[in-house]
Amino acid sequence: xxxxxxxxxxxxxxxxxxxxxxxxxxxxxxxxxxxxxxxxxxxxxxxxxxxxxxxxxxxxxxxxxxxxxxxxxxxxxxxxxxxxxxxxxxxxxxxxxxxxxxxxxxxxxxxxxxxxxxxxxxxxxxxxxxxxxxxxxxxxxxxxxxxxxxxxxxxxxxxxxxxxxxxxxxxxxxxxxxxxxxxxxxxxxxxxxxxxxxxxxxxxxxxxxxxxxxxxxxxxxxxxxxxxxxxxxxxxxxxxxxxxxxxxxxxxxxxxxxxxxxxxxxxxxx
Amino acid sequence: xxxxxxxxxxxxxxxxxxxxxxxxxxxxxxxxxxxxxxxxxxxxxxxxxxxxxxxxxxxxxxxxxxxxxxxxxxxxxxxxxxxxxxxxxxxxxxxxxxxxxxxxxxxxxxxxxxxxxxxxxxxxxxxxxxxxxxxxxxxxxxxxxxxxxxxxxxxxxxxxxxxxxxxxxxxxxxxxxxxxxxxxxxxxxxxxxxxxxxxxxxxxxxxxxxxxxxxxxxxxxxxxxxxxxxxxxxxxxxxxxxxxxxxxxxxxxxxxxxxxxxxxxxxxxxxxxxxxxxxxxxxxxxxxxxxxxxxxxxx
Numbered sequence: 120x121x122x123x124x125x126x127x128x129x130x131x132x133x134x135x136x137x138x139x140x141x142x143x144x145x146x147x148x149x150x151x152x153x154x155x156x157x158x159x160x161x162x163x164x165x166x167x168x169x170x171x172x173x174x175x176x177x178x179x180x181x182x183x184x185x186x187x188x189x190x191x192x193x194x195x196x197x198x199x200x201x202x203x204x205x206x207x208x209x210x211x212x213x214x215x216x217x218x219x220x221x222x223x224x225x226x227x228x229x230x231x232x233x234x235x236x237x238x239x240x241x242x243x244x245x246x247x248x249x250x251x252x253x254x255x256x257x258x259x260x261x262x263x264x265x266x267x268x269x270x271x272x273x274x275x276x277x278x279x280x281x282x283x284x285x286x287x288x289x290x291x292x293x294x295x296x297x298x299x300x301x302x303x304x305x306x307x308x309x310x311x312x313x314x315x316x317x318x319x320x321x322x323x324x325x326x327x328x329x330x331x332x333x334x335x336x337x338x339x340x341x342x343x344x345x346x347x348x349x350x351x352x353x354x355x356x357x358x359x360x361x362x363x364x365x366x367x368x369x370x371x372x373x374x375x376x377x378x379x380x381x382x383x384x385x386x387x388x389x
Numbered sequence: 390x391x392x393x394x395x396x397x398x399x400x401x402x403x404x405x406x407x408x409x410x411x412x413x414x415x416x417x418x419x420x421x422x423x424x425x426x427x428x429x430x431x432x433x434x435x436x437x438x439x440x441x442x443x444x445x446x447x448x449x450x451x452x453x454x455x456x457x458x459x460x461x462x463x464x465x466x467x468x469x470x471x472x473x474x475x476x477x478x479x480x481x482x483x484x485x486x487x488x489x490x491x492x493x494x495x496x497x498x499x500x501x502x503x504x505x506x507x508x509x510x511x512x513x514x515x516x517x518x519x520x521x522x523x524x525x526x527x528x529x530x531x532x533x534x535x536x537x538x539x540x541x542x543x544x545x546x547x548x549x550x551x552x553x554x555x556x557x558x559x560x561x562x563x564x565x566x567x568x569x570x571x572x573x574x575x576x577x578x579x580x581x582x583x584x585x586x587x588x589x590x591x592x593x594x595x596x597x598x599x600x601x602x603x604x605x606x607x608x609x610x611x612x613x614x615x616x617x618x619x620x621x622x623x624x625x626x627x628x629x630x631x632x633x634x635x636x637x638x639x640x641x642x643x644x645x646x647x648x649x650x651x652x653x654x655x656x657x658x659x660x661x662x663x664x665x666x667x668x669x670x671x672x673x674x675x676x677x678x679x680x681x682x683x684x685x686x687x688x
Binding site for chain 1 (some may be wrong): 419438441442461464465469471473474476477478479480488489491492493526528543
């Protein structure tokens with residue numbers, strides 16, 4: 120019941136999200152041959168003063184085009200899947216989950232139905248998570264088709280694992296947004312808190328000195344490039360002891376935010 | 390068996406005490422009317438019975454279960470109409486009803502048909518296009534049609550015109566005749582009196598005891614509303630309490646109000662109302678006579 124209602128509310132947004140992801144994928148791939156040719160002629164990116172931009176520059180202008188292309192896909196994942204469109208979608212889909220119910224006076228109606236609050240949270244959360252993740256996987260997997268059009272190849276398994284990491288990162292933001300949506304009475308407040316936090320994180324990420332403290336370090340080019348080039352295996356991604364085994368920690372943080380939302384909803388009064 | 394048993398129920402929001410030592414028994418099959426001014430605690434009381442808000446103290450049993458522990462089991466056998474109309478604006482009326490009814494196993498289809506006929510709602514249109522009254526009708530359909538044991542209705546007659554309130558009254562009487570327990574709050578005292586088995590007045594978080602209520606009603610029986618020709622002087626034994634914008638005087642008679650009426654020249658009397666207990670008057674008298682809860686003394 121509630122899951123169906125949530126799907127009906129979010130389906131248009133999910134389709135728009137998929138369309139945006141796809142629109143950002145296609146030109147990035149089809150224009151690659153020209154971009155690579157330009158990168159071979161220019162040394163601008165390789166000589167950037169900022170370390171992380173320099174590493175990106177070196178990666179995408181690698182003499183081996185196959186490696187350079189995988190790095191290019193990693194850049195695409197970094198800027199598109201998780202950190203920009205993915206997070207925006209997580210915030211847009213998540214803010215209204217409960218705060219909008221309060222604003223439209225349906226929160227009390229919903230809580231008075233013969234269904235547990237645990238079930239309400241679950242039935243609202245999983246369709247939202249699917250609306251967030253399915254377009255992400257579809258758009259990323261479509262890169263296989265578009266890559267074939269320019270005679271380049273992405274290993275399916277590596278692309279899938281990179282997408283799993285991106286999905287975990289966006290899911291974590293969705294869980295945090297859901298928690299805030301239960302806490303706040305107004306949707307705009309949720310957007311303000313999560314949006315403000317995200318902008319702060321972007322600011323920290325772009326500041327060389329503080330960059331190490333930014334959450335975006337957990338899903339940036341230096342994450343996706345090793346996965347796509349085969350230098351970070353799935354076992355290492357999910358090994359919490361491994362220095363780069365952050366996927367497990369991100370998933371654990373997702374569970375913690377979900378439990379916080381559950382605790383908040385159990386205590387909520389109309 | 391009792392549908393609801395409450396002993397010493399207390400609830401505070403911060404330092405504001407909303408419910409103070411509420412004791413109440415509602416036998417199964419009874420229709421109880423809750424009356425009280427805004428902020429008296431009616432909604433909080435109803436919410437506490439289905440676990441929507443936690444009590445601070447006291448004992449509550451609804452359909453034999455404690456809402457603090459088994460609220461889901463209670464909600465399976467209860468329908469609750471919130472005080473603020475909560476309907477999903479993005480749904481059509483039909484979609485909303487299907488959604489709301491889908492949570493319950495059995496429904497009173499005959500009542501649904503009758504109410505749908507009487508309410509005349511455009512169910513294929515989105516709820517966002519509905520007026521306030523139409524939304525309230527939709528919320529009533531969502532609440533009254535599921536076949537449960539207890540109906541808790543917080544101001545069900547809000548935003549409804551007189552003819553629809555008659556339909557609502559008949560529906561409630563039908564549910565009562567079927568042995569259902571009903572508790573409803575309302576600001577329409579005279580209409581509530583015609584259907585309720587019992588009325589309880591909630592005032593500043595406490596129920597007004599029967600003696601105080603009887604005294605207030607007795608005092609109001611001496612109150613008259615008079616519209617007189619300009620320049621008419623009131624006879625001795627009449628005390629003016631106030632006047633309304635349309636020129637009606639609110640007067641209290643020391644003796645029998647009808648004697649006072651008779652003593653007025655018939656030609657000077659344009660309209661008179663005697664013996665009608667208006668809710669606003671009752672609140673006014675109760676405010677003067679019933680002790681109120683002291684803010685900040687919640688424990």
